[in-house]
Amino acid sequence: MKKRAGLQLVLVLALLPLLAGCWNSRELRDLAIVVGMGIDKAAGGEGYRLSFQIMNPGSSSLGAKGGGGGDANTISVYWAEDKSLFGALRKASQKVPRQLFFAHIQLLVIGEPLAKEGLRELFDFYERSHELRLNTPVLVSRGVDAKAVLNLTMPLEPSSALGNAKRIRNTSRVWAHNAEMEVTDIIKSLNRSGSMAISGIKIEGDRRKGGTKANLEKVELPAHAEIQGMALFKEGKWAGWADGTEARGLIRVLDKVKGTIVALPCGKQEDGISLEVIQSKTNVTYRMENGSPAFQIHVKEEGNLNEIRCPIDPSQRSEVVKLQKEWADAAKREIEKAVQGAQSRRSDYLGLDRIVESTDMKSWKSMEENWPSLFAEAKVEVSVETFIRRTGMRSTPYLLKK
Structure with missing residues (x-):
């Protein structure tokens, strides 16, 4: 009996290291949940401007008001500039009071001027990160920068990132002038010839009012986003737009x-x-x-x-x-x-x-x-x-x- 009890004790001690623990746990109150990300050229033309759309946990973000985006403070947009994407991400810690958390990101928007310079350098950072999701839908902003798309407030949805992700999914299903493209699809294309087509997004109306509460208080929106056209790429660089029947x-x-x-x-x-x-x-x-x-x-x-x-x-x-x-x-x-x-x-x-x-x-x-x-x-x-x-x-x- 003593041998058996000793054997059981040794077995229990041997299994203890295999038990799951919370050694790397993070409290929700310490996290800034990113639902949308935008990448633009930096204002000076050298480097990148990284924008983050973050859900405000104290607001009606998850539908406390019936699922609509009735509160203009549902989201916040922060941004930072640096010569590298990772540098801009870390630099954002000077502005964001919490640690950025990317597991729930819904949309990635790339600015048209940056797309013209090429996408090859962007996705090395995206693919190496263990937090960024490779199944995130991607759009190219048309006529505006990516930050303006993230700034847009939107009724019916708690955030414009979530709303635009649903918009590209719905229009791909019923209209077929666009198709949903994810990060992993772009990486595969860049690993080949760099030729691909990514759906575009445009802001119609007064974009200055698009990021204000006034955009939610009007029956007819002062500004709204619209999925429009396909951004065409050659060797990883923007080569034009395809619209309508094309x-x-x-x-x-x-x-x-x-x-x-x-x-x-x-x-x-x-x-x-x-x-x-x-x-x-x-x-x-x-x-x-x-x-x-x-x-x-x-x-x-x-x-x-x-x-x-x-x-x-x-x-x-x-x-x-x-x-x-x-x-x-x-x-x-x-x-x-x-x-x-x-x-x-x-x-x-x-x-x-x-x-x-x-x-x-x-x-x-x-x-x-x-x-x-x-x-x-x-x-x-x-x-x-x-x-x-x-x-x-x-x-x-x-x-x-x-």
Whole structure:
């Protein structure tokens, strides 16, 4: 019995070091919870300005007032400048009374002037940190600096960082002129050619009032943020913007369309018919043709007829077939416009290089160094197949009866 008791004691003592402890615990009252971060060029042009949007724990930040952002003091924005990002982060300790905590960061915004200089140096710091989240959505500010985007107050949400993260998620799902891009996606692109597309964000209205309580007290907001366009990058540097149908064509090639609305002409109206795309699938194939790469982009989409503002009868099969043809032609034009834009910029943000690499590694190794030139001259064929699944609850439009 004594041997057994002694053995148990030794076993307990041996297991004690393995028990979890709180040796590195941090009290909530000592932390400043960062929900948004912005990176701009420093005011003097050399170095970086790092901005932090921080939740105020004593406010109605988490919906104490019904989930809205009714209190202008829900958030605070601090900033610091330094020649390095890590230096700016540590320098912020001179202004922030608590330790910055990044585990709940919702959004990263990059200023357009900084994007023009290049992103390669930014994400080394981001990837090395054990606190910063690699699944954080990223936006490029358009016409304003990143700090102005973080300063914006917003109804319905406790912080503009959280609101804008939801905004890019929602518009990617239902409109398809933008796509959600995370830090890890950008790092992967920078490790390759540096060609990519990141959604942009713009402030509409009076940006001076956007960071004040007045922006929450008006029925019509003096200033609001809007997800707008795709920032295009070549070798890690901003190379232009894609808007409208070109942006949607780009999203189609990337196979990121989850839903959108297609407007078709009808009679004298350019947008007399609205179709909702409910399913879209893109397949890209590669082949060598006369010693040069060639691609076939095939898109298959399904949708519903949602609105008719002209005298046609969708109960007639011939009318439905005609609409499907017009829809396919419109989608093809958008994709071709996106391809032409990418080839003219000599930047493969369409991701065709990944198709070559995964299909024919041997050929890719010989083409990789000269890919921008080869991509610019590559033959790209586009085909689109469409199908109208439903025409709605009403068979005959009012205009046709009239």
